[in-house]
Amino acid sequence: MDIKQQLYNTCLDRLQSQIDTLxxxxxxxxxxxxxxxxxxxxxxxxxxxxxxxxxxxxxxxxLNETYIKLHQLQHINIHNTPEFVQLGSLVITSLRRYxxxxxxxxxxxxxxxxxxxxxxxxxxxxxxxxxVGEKLVFNGNEEEMLEVG
Numbered sequence: 001m002d003i004k005q006q007l008y009n010t011c012l013d014r015l016q017s018q019i020d021t022l023x024x025x026x027x028x029x030x031x032x033x034x035x036x037x038x039x040x041x042x043x044x045x046x047x048x049x050x051x052x053x054x055x056x057x058x059x060x061x062x063l064n065e066t067y068i069k070l071h072q073l074q075h076i077n078i079h080n081t082p083e084f085v086q087l088g089s090l091v092i093t094s095l096r097r098y099x100x101x102x103x104x105x106x107x108x109x110x111x112x113x114x115x116x117x118x119x120x121x122x123x124x125x126x127x128x129x130x131x132v133g134e135k136l137v138f139n140g141n142e143e144e145m146l147e148v149g
Contacts, residue, residue: 003109004078004090004149007099010107011116015070022063029056069102076101085127085148087119093136093143100124 033052076088085091091098097114099107104116117124126136127145135144 003114004088004099006109007090007107007114007116008073008076008078008101010109011073011099011102011104012070014104015066015073015102018066019063019070022059022066025059026056026063029059069104073102081149083131083148085130085145090114090147090149091127091130091145092147093145095141095143098124098127100127 029052033049033056078088080088082089085100087100089098089100091100097112099114099116100119101116103118103121107114107116119125119128123138126138130136130145130148132145132148135142137143
C-alpha cells in the first residue's frame with residue numbers, strides 16, 4: 001500500500017473514532033437527561049438539564065464538523081499523480097512532508113512524520129500549484145518542492 005493510501009486510511013480511521021466517541025457522549029447525555037427526575041428543588045433540576053443541553057450542543061457542533069471533514073476526505077482523489085500540488089497531493093519538501101487533505105495534524109508512518117493539512121490552511125494555500133523545484137517561503141522558512149505525488 002502506498003503512503004498516500006496509508007495517510008488517507010489513517011485520517012479515515014481517526015475521523016471514525018472521533019465520530020464514535022462523540023456519538024457515545026451524545027447518547028450518555030441523552031440517557032442522563034431522560035433519567036433525571038424532577039426533584040423538589042426545581043431550580044437544581046432545571047440547572048442540571050440546562051448544563052446537559054449546553055454540553056450536548058457543544059458535542060453536536062464538533063460532531064457536525066467531524067462529519068464535514070469525513071465528507072471532504074471521502075471526495076479526495078488520492079490516485080492521481082499531478083505535476084503540481086493540489087488537493088490529495090503528497091508533497092515532500094526540503095523541510096517536511098505534507099498530505100493536502102483535511103486538517104488532521106501529524107501522522108507518523110515508517111518512522112517519517114507527515115502533516116495532514118486542509119487546502120484552506122495558509123501553508124497549503126502557499127503550496128497549491130507549486131511544482132517540483134519551486135520554493136515556498138512560509139513563516140520565514142524556505143522549503144523547496146522535492147516531490148509532488
